[in-house]
Amino acid sequence: MSPLSLLSTPNPHRLASKVAREDEHQLVAAAKSGDIKAFEELVNRYERKIFRLTMNITRNREDAEDAMQDAFLKSYSHLKSFQGDSRFYTWLVRIAANEALMRLRKRRPNQFSLDEPIEGDEDLMPRELQDWGPGPEQRFAQTEMRQILSGVIDELEPEYRTVFVLRDIEELSTEETADAVGISVPAVKSRLLRARLKLREKLNRYFRQGGAN
C-alpha cells in the first residue's frame, strides 16, 4: 500500500461521552459497567494508533485493517477480564500486536520466523557516518517525512521491525515486548539494538548533510 493512501482523510467524528476523555481509567470503568459510549470513546482515542501499529507490523492494508478490527472486538469481549494491572492502551496494544503477528505469520510462513534465534556475531559496526546537522527532520515537509519513515521501516526485516515498533514506538517494556512476540528478553534486546542501528543507517541516506536521497 502506498503510504500516501493513508493521508488526506477527513477528521473522524468524535463521539461525546459523559466521561472526560482525559481519563482512561474512568472510561474503562464505565465501559466495563456497560457504557457503550465510553468504549466508543476509547476506540476513537486509539484507533489511529492501533491502525499504525498493525500497519507497521503487517505492512499489508487488508491484514492491518482486519487485525485492528479484531483487536477492538476482542478487547470489548474480554473487557471484564481486564484487571487494570497495566494501562488499558498497553493491554490493547498487546492484543493488536498478537492479531497482527498471526496474520503476518500466516501470510509469510516461509520467509522468516519470528521465533527462531537470529542473534549472531555479525559485524554491527556502523559504516555510514556523516553529520546530520541540527534538526535533520525539519528539512522535510511533514508528508515527505511520513513517506521516509514509512519507507525505511518497510525495508526492515519483520523480526526487527516488530520489536522496534512495540518497544520504541508503542513504548512497551522489554518484558511486555518479549511476552507479546513470544521471544526471550535477551532476544528482544538483541533485535532492538539491530533494528535501531539499521534504521539509523537507513535514515542517514536522507539526513546526511548535503547528501539527501
Place this chain on the structure above:
Amino acid sequence: MNCENVIHELSDFIDGDLNAALKQELESHLRNCEDCRLVVDQTKKTIEIFCDSEPVELPSEVRTRLHDALRSKFKEAAH
C-alpha cells in the same frame, strides 16, 4: 572500552539500563571518539523521530467498517 563495546552496549546506554561503572566507561569513550558520539546521537534521534511521528487519520472507509462491526458487537452483546 572500545568502539565495538560501545555499539554492543548502545541500547542499554540509551535506555538508561547500564550500571554506573559501565556508563562511566562508555561516557569516557564518547568524550574522545567522535564516530561513536555520532552513532549514539543519531540513534537517539532516530528513536525520537519515530516516537514523535503522529499517526495519520484513519481512512474513512476503514473507520466506517470498524464502527459498523463494533455496533453489531454491541447489539449481539445486548441480546
